[in-house]
Structure formats: structure tokens, C-alpha cells
Amino acid sequence: MKSAAFLSPALAEYLVAHATPPDDLLRSLAEETRRLTGEQASLQISPEQGTLLTMLAGLSGARLAVEVGTFTGYSSICIARGLAPGGRLIACDVSEEWTSVARRYWERAGLTGTIELRLGPAAETLRAMPDEEVIDFAFIDADKGGYPVYYEELLRRLRPGGLIVADNTLQGGRITDPAAGGTVPAMREFNDLVIRDPRVTSVLLPFGDGLTLIRKNGGS
Numbered sequence: 001m002k003s004a005a006f007l008s009p010a011l012a013e014y015l016v017a018h019a020t021p022p023d024d025l026l027r028s029l030a031e032e033t034r035r036l037t038g039e040q041a042s043l044q045i046s047p048e049q050g051t052l053l054t055m056l057a058g059l060s061g062a063r064l065a066v067e068v069g070t071f072t073g074y075s076s077i078c079i080a081r082g083l084a085p086g087g088r089l090i091a092c093d094v095s096e097e098w099t100s101v102a103r104r105y106w107e108r109a110g111l112t113g114t115i116e117l118r119l120g121p122a123a124e125t126l127r128a129m130p131d132e133e134v135i136d137f138a139f140i141d142a143d144k145g146g147y148p149v150y151y152e153e154l155l156r157r158l159r160p161g162g163l164i165v166a167d168n169t170l171q172g173g174r175i176t177d178p179a180a181g182g183t184v185p186a187m188r189e190f191n192d193l194v195i196r197d198p199r200v201t202s203v204l205l206p207f208g209d210g211l212t213l214i215r216k217n218g219g220s
Contacts, residue, residue, distance in 0.1 A: 161219025
């Protein structure tokens with residue numbers, strides 16, 4: 001779980017201290033994730049990112065949301081809590097092991113009727129959805145090389161005025177380092193793809209490990 005890793009420790013701590021904290025259920029999930037997954041726990045969003053996702057889903061009035069990359073379920077709980085009454089979240093992931101943890105916490109959160117898990121490659125899951133502009137809100141937090149595909153499949157199904165949120169878009173502050181390897185080049189390509197896309201309006205926030213908010217043009 002990373003929290004504004006590219007900020008100074010003091011600023012990162014201040015940021016966390018001035019965001020509404022997670023409740024007991026989310027704290028329990030974060031702790032179990034750390035215990036079960038070790039270093040992989042960094043794949044989980046930070047608490048302040050979770051608070052922001054709940055707020056964004058609520059502000060957008062979302063009724064149908066899609067998440068690409070569920071892990072142990074922290075972000076899905078946050079998104080689902082922000083949905084309008086009767087809303088639904090489709091959660092896409094490939095891991096039965098980690099999403100089994102998510103299922104338990106969805107039940108504890110009273111969200112089993114709100115969140116639908118679809119196991120399998122996310123690109124295939126998205127392509128199998130109706131080719132209609134019905135999605136209100138989407139969150140991408142999966143394999144970085146797949147972001148362009150997930151983005152395109154989601155955008156074509158996103159209603160005008162709908163919102164896509166993409167995580168890890170600053171790569172721990174390494175995004176501007178031309179020598180950086182790993183997932184940085186793929187993320188740099190994605191960031192460039194978004195900013196060149198005339199169909200959307202976007203802003204990249206220095207929040208967590210970088211969050212890009214992408215609004216589909218049109219709508220009210």
C-alpha cells in the first residue's frame with residue numbers, strides 16, 4: 001500500500017492525517033492483506049485513495065461501475081459504498097485466491113448483492129459486455145501493460161460525462177525518468193495516450209501513486 005511515495009515523508013504523513021480515515025472493516029482488510037500477501041500488499045490502494053474513490057463514485061451519481069483489478073477487495077468496497085441506491089459494481093480479476101478474501105469482506109460489508117465478481121482476463125470480460133454507453137464509473141488498477149486495452153474497452157462503454165480513474169500513473173515519481181525500466185515505459189505510453197485523446201478531459205493528480213481522472217466528453 002503506497003501513500004504518495006514521491007512526496008517527502010512529512011508531506012505524505014500530513015496528507016494521510018487530513019483525509020477521512022478508513023473504518024474498522026477496511027482497516028481489518030488492510031491488515032489481513034498485509035499478513036497474507038507480504039510485499040504484494042503494496043498492490044492495495046492507500047486509505048486516502050479509498051476515501052477519494054467513494055467520494056468520486058458518489059459525486060458522479062454512478063449506478064453501474066466497473067473495476068479492473070480487484071486484489072483483496074479494498075477498492076471495490078470503497079467504490080460500491082459510493083454508488084447510488086440500487087447501483088452495481090462489476091469487479092474483474094484473474095485470481096481466485098486473492099478475490100476469495102474480497103468475497104469474505106464484501107459479505108461483512110453487506111455488499112454481496114452490489115458487487116459481481118467476474119474471474120478471467122479483464123480484456124475478455126470487458127469485450128463480452130454490451131457495446132453500449134452504460135458504464136458510469138470505472139477504476140483501472142491492474143497490469144500496467146494492459147491499461148490501453150482496458151481504457152479503450154471501458155471508454156467505448158462509458159456514458160458521456162462518465163468517469164474513469166486510473167491508478168499508479170506516476171510510478172512512485174519515476175514517470176519522468178527516461179532511464180526507468182519495469183512498468184514505467186508502459187505507464188508513460190498510457191499517460192501520453194490519454195492526454196492526446198480528444199474524446200476525454202483528464203487530470204493527473206499527485207495522490208497515492210498517481211491517480212488520473214478521465215471524463216468522457218459530452219453529457220451534462
